[in-house]
Amino acid sequence: MPDLILHHYPSSPFSEKMRLALGYKKLPWRSVEIPHIMPKPDLVALTGGYRRAPVLQVGADVYCDTALICDVLEHVQPEPALYPPHLKGVSRIFAQWADTQLFWAAMGYNLQPKGAAHLFAKAPPEAAKAFAEDRKAMSSNMVRLRPGDATSAYRSYLRRIAHMVEEHEFLFGMDPCIADFAAYHGLWYTRNRVPLLADILNTTPAVNEWMDRMEAIGHGTKEPFSAADAIQVAIQAEPLPAGENLLVDSTFQDDHAIPLGTRVSVTAESFGPEPTEGVLRAATRTHYTLEREDARMGKLHVHFPRIGYVLRKLEGA
Known part of the structure; x- marks a missing residue:
């Protein structure tokens, strides 16, 4: 090993x-x-x-x-497999969507002014400025969603995920696969890093329950x-x-x-x-x-x- x-x-x-x-x-x-x-x-x-x-x-x-x-x-x-044989194609495609479209919608919502203020509430003003400048440099060649647009997309994506986990314990069945890990982390940020914005998750109780199951996996x-x-x-x-x-x-x-x-x-x-x-x-x-x-x-x-x-x-x- x-x-x-x-x-x-x-x-x-x-x-x-x-x-x-x-x-x-x-x-x-x-x-x-x-x-x-x-x-x-x-x-x-x-x-x-x-x-x-x-x-x-x-x-x-x-x-x-x-x-x-x-x-x-x-x-x-x-x-246990991240890419089960019967899900190899669909799980990778879903994960690629989740790591891009879903993630950036979630972060556009998470880092709206209210969320950013919460993140740096106990930090000196220069810390928030340094973080903003760092992320601006990293995203210089990409288009970022405005908070309102990100919120609309995020709500839609959460409803779609809810439809999947209402039928199964995880996105594609009884066990997690790469799709679950890719979909989880942007939502994790909402619930754990900017909890004052986490009410958006409460409109989809099945998503919250799925997140509880993911969190229970732990870090080993x-x-x-x-x-x-x-x-x-x-x-x-x-x-x-x-x-x-x-x-x-x-x-x-x-x-x-x-x-x-x-x-x-x-x-x-x-x-x-x-x-x-x-x-x-x-x-x-x-x-x-x-x-x-x-x-x-x-x-x-x-x-x-x-x-x-x-x-x-x-x-x-």
């Missing part, structure tokens, strides 16, 4: 998605808490630029984006771990070759006319515009792997999913 190191922070919705998934899989994990805004020097040293939370580290391999991290967990511990067994210790793990490890790491898909799929061994960048399509640069070591049907060198840690492999990320050849490469 590999040592799983999750770099996250407590109020991060996507981190909550992964904490619950680890609990569901009953996988022990090491917990490195990172800052919720920049600078994040230790995390960026691992990833080479990517700074969204969470990030999963296994030795000198760094896995970015919860969609990819869930694939890693499924490989490490196949049961975690061990507090320092960023310095995580860096030491990376120093002492070597990245695994393509095909031997925790992403079983290794067949080269060339959709960009960029051969392996080329210097490239990978950047998120929307939220979080910071690129990671390195040498392309894998480009499969599901993911990219970049090899990069860090002054402290030496050679690292950083992995990204294909969907949601842009691959570019660096000029002069």
Whole structure:
């Protein structure tokens, strides 16, 4: 069983998605808490630029984006399944919708002025300003819903989820799958981080009951771990070759006319515009792997999913 190191922070919705998934899989994990805004020097040293939370580290391999991290967990511990065979297609499609459309509607509602004021009620004024500037920089190339529009969409989405969980314990049956974890975390933020706005959930009692079942899964067994210790793990490890790491898909799929061994960048399509640069070591049907060198840690492999990320050849490469 590999040592799983999750770099996250407590109020991060996507981190909550992964904490619950680890609990569901009953996988022990090491917990490195990172800052919720920049600078994040230790995390960026691992990833080479990517700074969204969470990030999963296994030795000198760094896995970015919860969609990819869930694939890693499924490989490490196949049961209970996040992707049951009869739901593989529909659960992934639903999860992609939930991680984007549903999530941004929920956060547009959660971070309306009343919600933001609650979040920073006990913090100095400069903390709220720093958070707003940080998130503005991360969303510079995306369109954000206005609070009223987000509220309307959120109410509609909650009703649709209610229709699903009125019939089953979870979204697609008696057991949770990736769809449940992807749908939960934006709603978790409403209930746990901005409770003064949580009345919107009370209009759909079945959703509240489903959320209780999700919360009961818990976070499993975690061990507090320092960023310095995580860096030491990376120093002492070597990245695994393509095909031997925790992403079983290794067949080269060339959709960009960029051969392996080329210097490239990978950047998120929307939220979080910071690129990671390195040498392309894998480009499969599901993911990219970049090899990069860090002054402290030496050679690292950083992995990204294909969907949601842009691959570019660096000029002069």
